[in-house]
Structures are given as structure tokens and as C-alpha cells.
Amino acid sequence: MTRALCTAALLATVAWPALAVDLLVAGTPVQVGPGSGEVFLVDLNRDGRLDLVTKHLLQRVISVALGSGDGRFAAPTSIALAFEPGAITLGDLTSDGIPDLIVANKDATQELVRVLRGTGNGTFAAAGAPLATAPAIPFYKPFLHIADTNGDGHADVVSANGRRNTVEVLLGDGAGALRPGPVVTLDPGMDFYSHLLWDVNGDKRVDLVTAGRAADGRSGLIVPRFNDGRGGFRTGARMQFEGEAPKLLGFGDVDGDDAPDAIIGYAERNDVTVLINFGGLLTPDGAGRYRTGAEGFDAVVGDVNGDGLADILTANGTSVTALVGSRAGFAGAAGSPYRVGPGAYNLAAGDLNGDGKADVVISSFEGVALMVLLGQ
Numbered sequence: 001m002t003r004a005l006c007t008a009a010l011l012a013t014v015a016w017p018a019l020a021v022d023l024l025v026a027g028t029p030v031q032v033g034p035g036s037g038e039v040f041l042v043d044l045n046r047d048g049r050l051d052l053v054t055k056h057l058l059q060r061v062i063s064v065a066l067g068s069g070d071g072r073f074a075a076p077t078s079i080a081l082a083f084e085p086g087a088i089t090l091g092d093l094t095s096d097g098i099p100d101l102i103v104a105n106k107d108a109t110q111e112l113v114r115v116l117r118g119t120g121n122g123t124f125a126a127a128g129a130p131l132a133t134a135p136a137i138p139f140y141k142p143f144l145h146i147a148d149t150n151g152d153g154h155a156d157v158v159s160a161n162g163r164r165n166t167v168e169v170l171l172g173d174g175a176g177a178l179r180p181g182p183v184v185t186l187d188p189g190m191d192f193y194s195h196l197l198w199d200v201n202g203d204k205r206v207d208l209v210t211a212g213r214a215a216d217g218r219s220g221l222i223v224p225r226f227n228d229g230r231g232g233f234r235t236g237a238r239m240q241f242e243g244e245a246p247k248l249l250g251f252g253d254v255d256g257d258d259a260p261d262a263i264i265g266y267a268e269r270n271d272v273t274v275l276i277n278f279g280g281l282l283t284p285d286g287a288g289r290y291r292t293g294a295e296g297f298d299a300v301v302g303d304v305n306g307d308g309l310a311d312i313l314t315a316n317g318t319s320v321t322a323l324v325g326s327r328a329g330f331a332g333a334a335g336s337p338y339r340v341g342p343g344a345y346n347l348a349a350g351d352l353n354g355d356g357k358a359d360v361v362i363s364s365f366e367g368v369a370l371m372v373l374l375g376q
């Protein structure tokens with residue numbers, strides 16, 4: 001069996017003892033209104049403090065709350081949309097150092113991506129007509145990422161449906177305009193696809209990693225695709241999972257070698273696996289699966305306790321699990337999983353109060369407030 005192949009039988013679940021001190025404590029909730037989904041922490045107004053952006057699909061709203069630098073946020077303002085935002089992301093498409101907002105949606109015939117320019121004060125302005133990316137299909141689970149895919153120094157947008165086996169690259173001109181670029185075709189029959197973009201093999205080019213169910217319907221695949229420097233992607237070594245389909249929850253350097261590792265979850269299971277990155281080859285860390293208490297939907301990596309080692313946080317629907325990093329692997333934190341609001345499917349981490357430790361903000365799709373947990 002090669003290092004790129006693993007099966008569910010090899011990944012026995014590991015339960016770790018809780019640590020003695022609480023890793024996270026509750027901060028001030030942020031009242032953003034109902035239906036929060038994707039969560040982003042980014043400095044919108046260039047004051048050195050992280051601000052909060054959340055997507056509200058059914059309400060057709062994007063919420064913005066400016067950070068105060070002490071773990072709290074100002075009262076949010078709402079960006080009203082004429083459509084349901086299927087996915088959002090933020091990045092500098094206009095080369096002015098100010099984050100712009102990119103929004104994906106669909107109508108009856110096509111899927112669309114549009115750019116809202118950041119103004120530098122926490123607001124956004126429309127920037128031209130939306131760009132059609134693909135014909136619309138009934139099932140729509142989009143994702144968006146921003147990265148320079150072709151090495152021209154301008155940020156591009158990578159868009160995908162999540163149900164269709166293609167990924168569309170939209171090339172940026174550095175001034176906020178997008179044009180169609182390469183289309184990447186994935187393995188067929190994988191049902192729901194999850195995607196992440198990161199420089200996996202260390203060549204300073206952003207790569208594409210996808211996961212989903214294989215065409216046989218009985219196993220799952222994780223497939224890295226390495227950037228060729230022109231916006232195209234070549235397929236790397238596939239990692240097969242027998243009996244279940246993995247989903248990519250997040251990337252981050254968990255072992256301190258400056259290479260991004262992956263955290264994967266599984267449908268209707270209460271554990272996650274850490275895949276260590278060996279030059280583009282993703283391999284289980286050897287410890288097995290780490291218990292999360294419920295199905296993981298999102299994950300971030302950050303140093304929550306300030307010890308210089310990476311920790312893992314997962315969003316589990318109604319809770320957040322904290323896995324504390326050590327030289328020997330990860331251990332569940334005291335009090336973890338932490339109970340949070342209903343619909344905790346997304347989270348974001350960053351230093352909200354300037355103490356050098358990662359804090360976390362968690363969505364609440366069925367609630368009206370975001371939970372803030374401060375690293376200790």
C-alpha cells in the first residue's frame with residue numbers, strides 16, 4: 001500500500017484526555033441578525049483591527065461589523081442584495097491594498113460572480129456587471145477563492161458549483177475586472193465536491209485540492225492539482241478512502257514545517273483526520289481520528305494558547321471543538337466541545353484583542369448572534 005492510499009480501517013479514532021485549563025472563554029456576542037453563514041475576519045478600514053463580514057443567504061444580506069481591537073465589534077451594517085448570495089470571499093482585486101468583496105449567485109439560467117469594490121471605510125461599491133461562469137443547475141453549493149493563479153501579479157477568482165465537476169478560473173486585470181480563464185475538469189461522479197486552494201507543494205503557486213465521493217459510489221477521493229504557473233492545474237497523487245467520502249474542512253501548518261496540512265471530516269461522523277503535507281503528498285498523521293463530538297463542517301488552524309504550536313478548531317453545528325497541538329499530536333481542550341449558537345457551520349479565527357492568541361467567531365444559521373470565543 002502506498003503512502004498516498006489509506007482506508008477507513010487504518011484510521012482508528014483516538015480519544016485524548018482534556019487539558020487542565022480552559023482554552024477558550026466566551027466573549028461578547030455579535031448581533032448580526034438571522035441566517036449567518038460564511039464568516040470572515042479582515043481589516044476593511046486599514047486601522048490594524050480585524051473587522052467581521054458575514055453572509056446571510058436567505059435574508060439576501062451581507063453584514064459588516066467593524067472591530068474595536070478589544071474582542072468586540074461595532075453595531076453591524078447590512079449590504080442589501082437583490083439575490084441570494086451563494087458564496088462570498090474577500091481579497092484585493094483592485095490593487096489598492098483594500099479588500100474587495102466577491103459574491104456568487106445564480107438565476108434561472110446561469111451562475112454569476114460579481115465584484116464589490118472596498119472603499120477603505122468598511123463599505124463597498126458596485127464594480128460593473130456580473131460575470132457569468134457556467135449554466136445554472138438545480139443543485140448549487142458554490143465556493144469562491146481569490147489567488148493569483150497565472151503568475152501575472154493580479155489576483156484572480158476561482159469559482160465552482162460544488163455539485164458539478166468543473167472549476168472555473170476568472171482572471172483579474174488588477175483593476176477589479178474579471179474575464180473567463182481556464183476551466184478545470186474534476187473526476188466525474190463525486191457527488192458533492194469540497195475544494196481548497198493553497199500552495200501545497202511549496203513552489204509559490206496556489207494549488208487546487210478537491211475531495212468527494214468516487215464514481216463507484218462506495219469510496220472517496222482527495223485529489224491535489226498542482227498549478228502549472230499559467231492558470232492550469234495538473235493532477236497529483238490521488239488519496240483513496242474506502243467506504244466513505246471525506247470533505248475538506250481547512251488547511252494550515254499544523255507541524256511547523258511551513259507546508260500547509262489539511263483537516264478533513266466525514267458526513268455524519270464525530271471525528272476529523274489531519275493529513276500531513278510531504279511536498280504535495282497528503283498523508284494521515286498516524287494518530288488516527290480526533291474526536292469532535294459531532295460532525296465537523298468547517299475548520300481553522302491557529303495558535304489559541306500562545307505556545308507557538310498550531311491548534312485546530314472545528315465548527316460542529318451546535319458546538320466548537322478545540323484540539324490543542326503538541327509535538328505528539330492533538331488533545332481535546334478542557335470544556336471542549338464548547339456549546340455555541342444553533343447553526344454553527346462556519347467559523348473564522350484571528351487575534352481580536354491584540355494578546356497574540358487566536359480568537360474565533362462562529363456563525364449561527366438558526367440564530368441571530370455570532371458567538372465569540374477568546375483564546376487563553
